[in-house]
Amino acid sequence: MQQRPPKLTEIAERLDISAATVSNALSGKGRVSADLAKRIREMADELGYVPSLSARALRTGLTGVIGLVLPDIGNPLFPQIAQAIENAATDAGLGVLIADSRGSIKAQTEAIRHLKDHGVDGMIVVPRRGTRVGDIGCPVAMIDSPSTPGNTVSADHWGGGFLLGEHLAALGHRKILLIGNHRNSIVQNDRLGGVRAALAAATTQTIWLDSPSMASGDGFDATHWYADGYTAFVTVSDLQALNVLTHLQNAGIGVPAMASVSGFDDLMFASVVTPALTTVRMDMPAVADIAIAALKQAIETRAAADSQTVKAARDRVPMTLVVRRSTGPTQQEEGKKPAFTKTSEGELDR
Amino acid sequence: MQQRPPKLTEIAERLDISAATVSNALSGKGRVSADLAKRIREMADELGYVPSLSARALRTGLTGVIGLVLPDIGNPLFPQIAQAIENAATDAGLGVLIADSRGSIKAQTEAIRHLKDHGVDGMIVVPRRGTRVGDIGCPVAMIDSPSTPGNTVSADHWGGGFLLGEHLAALGHRKILLIGNHRNSIVQNDRLGGVRAALAAATTQTIWLDSPSMASGDGFDATHWYADGYTAFVTVSDLQALNVLTHLQNAGIGVPAMASVSGFDDLMFASVVTPALTTVRMDMPAVADIAIAALKQAIETRAAADSQTVKAARDRVPMTLVVRRSTGPTQQEEGKKPAFTKTSEGELDR
DNA sequence: CTGAAAGCGCTTACAG
DNA sequence: CTGAAAGCGCTTACAG
Numbered sequence: 001m002q003q004r005p006p007k008l009t010e011i012a013e014r015l016d017i018s019a020a021t022v023s024n025a026l027s028g029k030g031r032v033s034a035d036l037a038k039r040i041r042e043m044a045d046e047l048g049y050v051p052s053l054s055a056r057a058l059r060t061g062l063t064g065v066i067g068l069v070l071p072d073i074g075n076p077l078f079p080q081i082a083q084a085i086e087n088a089a090t091d092a093g094l095g096v097l098i099a100d101s102r103g104s105i106k107a108q109t110e111a112i113r114h115l116k117d118h119g120v121d122g123m124i125v126v127p128r129r130g131t132r133v134g135d136i137g138c139p140v141a142m143i144d145s146p147s148t149p150g151n152t153v154s155a156d157h158w159g160g161g162f163l164l165g166e167h168l169a170a171l172g173h174r175k176i177l178l179i180g181n182h183r184n185s186i187v188q189n190d191r192l193g194g195v196r197a198a199l200a201a202a203t204t205q206t207i208w209l210d211s212p213s214m215a216s217g218d219g220f221d222a223t224h225w226y227a228d229g230y231t232a233f234v235t236v237s238d239l240q241a242l243n244v245l246t247h248l249q250n251a252g253i254g255v256p257a258m259a260s261v262s263g264f265d266d267l268m269f270a271s272v273v274t275p276a277l278t279t280v281r282m283d284m285p286a287v288a289d290i291a292i293a294a295l296k297q298a299i300e301t302r303a304a305a306d307s308q309t310v311k312a313a314r315d316r317v318p319m320t321l322v323v324r325r326s327t328g329p330t331q332q333e334e335g336k337k338p339a340f341t342k343t344s345e346g347e348l349d350r
Numbered sequence: 351m352q353q354r355p356p357k358l359t360e361i362a363e364r365l366d367i368s369a370a371t372v373s374n375a376l377s378g379k380g381r382v383s384a385d386l387a388k389r390i391r392e393m394a395d396e397l398g399y400v401p402s403l404s405a406r407a408l409r410t411g412l413t414g415v416i417g418l419v420l421p422d423i424g425n426p427l428f429p430q431i432a433q434a435i436e437n438a439a440t441d442a443g444l445g446v447l448i449a450d451s452r453g454s455i456k457a458q459t460e461a462i463r464h465l466k467d468h469g470v471d472g473m474i475v476v477p478r479r480g481t482r483v484g485d486i487g488c489p490v491a492m493i494d495s496p497s498t499p500g501n502t503v504s505a506d507h508w509g510g511g512f513l514l515g516e517h518l519a520a521l522g523h524r525k526i527l528l529i530g531n532h533r534n535s536i537v538q539n540d541r542l543g544g545v546r547a548a549l550a551a552a553t554t555q556t557i558w559l560d561s562p563s564m565a566s567g568d569g570f571d572a573t574h575w576y577a578d579g580y581t582a583f584v585t586v587s588d589l590q591a592l593n594v595l596t597h598l599q600n601a602g603i604g605v606p607a608m609a610s611v612s613g614f615d616d617l618m619f620a621s622v623v624t625p626a627l628t629t630v631r632m633d634m635p636a637v638a639d640i641a642i643a644a645l646k647q648a649i650e651t652r653a654a655a656d657s658q659t660v661k662a663a664r665d666r667v668p669m670t671l672v673v674r675r676s677t678g679p680t681q682q683e684e685g686k687k688p689a690f691t692k693t694s695e696g697e698l699d700r
Numbered sequence: 701c702t703g704a705a706a707g708c709g710c711t712t713a714c715a716g
Numbered sequence: 717c718t719g720a721a722a723g724c725g726c727t728t729a730c731a732g
Binding site: 358359404 | 708709710711712
């Protein structure tokens, strides 16, 4: 039916007052008598008035939309991030425009430009590994590792790793293998650093799958390490953990009876596999809330200060250890079910 | 630095011509002499002119932004969808605003309203199961099952299932168990219907995990069926397949040596597990292209016809069988590596 | 407390 | 082929 939506002046006409007054009343600037303001609001409701964001944007220079730049939408962690950001933004009355910096750093730059062209008031960037985002002419909140310069908010990856390390130590593991993907990833180093710190009394060995020695040959073979006495395998992500888990199972090494496998991120499949994966989870909603709050504040005070990376917060959100069943080696742990919501399997496909 | 961006009138002033002419030249309406148009474009480039979308939106009533409504951003299939849509939209010069209809149908309605309030020109909706979206006052493209009324474009789920069924038949399986999650899901019925049709000569049995008998007790136990002679397990999603796979392995039933497990969607972990999952994949980019094209056309012709669900296309995009290693029962298949890109593990966490 | 007026930066008939 | 003018729907000083 595409009814032409009522505009502000229509409310004004009906009430025989000026558009300015309607605008003031609706924006709650308080320059209107309580009584009149109430009548205006009622009329607006009655007419189903929805302000034109385009007009407002043109006038105020603010669109009420922020951009979300992700290194790769295909990233399995993306749903968690996007969902948390979308929720927080919606609560803050902001729209979220997404952009995928798929592939290259160049693509990241393009994505940022694309968003700017679309007039976002600010953006949240999960930068590509090793990337820095310069001044882009609008406020930016970065979600990265706490050790990254320019970071605004992030989970406490080191602390999360420490929790996991303590857990494994308590279970009695003495030889633990730590498996990382990219040796120059700050996040991965933070995570494994925490694990190592908690396992100072045990034997740990760290291997990086992107190292030359690994890249050649058939790569990593968990059974080999198992034969060497390693009973626990700590990976830097659940995807890697899944890989190790199924490898071991496939080779007849029981998990958690004979070996323990754990990951990070609590990806949606972590609770679906048998045995369920023990993992370390970030509090994405908290990260998102902080990022949005910082961004919003920066947008609001933007007029005064120059637009810059939002550095106000620099928060470090704690991580949570999610103990499930893969906790060997002697199966001490019965595995509590996690309290938080997991991805609804029901909506998998319809 | 937030330099005030140059506006159209500045170009006009510098060239000592009218704003109208600049506008015409830049929008390529062709009412400007080629020579002048060229000079205008050069000046625009030189000044780094970026049109104000807000102003254009106010004037034309079109924002150049579409909304993407997903049933649940947490859905593991979401990354594929979002990425494909974002790519197609960007190519079409459109921005994508996301909305999560998490949880309820009510939330879906709210999400749609939220997007409308933000002035999207149209939207792409992946509706919640069993949901219909009424007229919302702007063009809508629905991505659902081909059998769903109002559907605009979708993968050929039945056809994909048929491919999988044929494959299993060719491998010599005689007793195949089909496992669905929601007995009233159109997509799932389409998929399993296709499988069944191709396996007409074999024995198939279908169970639904949401049926009362399943809901009670400990639910589904693959080993029980294996003992009963079933050698192939077809699930309606890779997540389910992963569950079955790890269950079997955990119980000492080798895959693919003793049993075959397959799924749908080619979720990012499908190629990471051992053995890699055989699955059926939709061509998301094709789906996205069709949806965006249909939407764009509807937006452009919107003035004339009333806004409605886009029904132009109703396309049925073919699905692809991805044969990997889980294809038993006699391990005939050596498992080709899939040709398409899988989610870059590298960006898992940084 | 309320209103008249200007203007945000474009595009689009309409003239010339 | 080019330009003058109006207007999209708001908000914001500025008066009263």
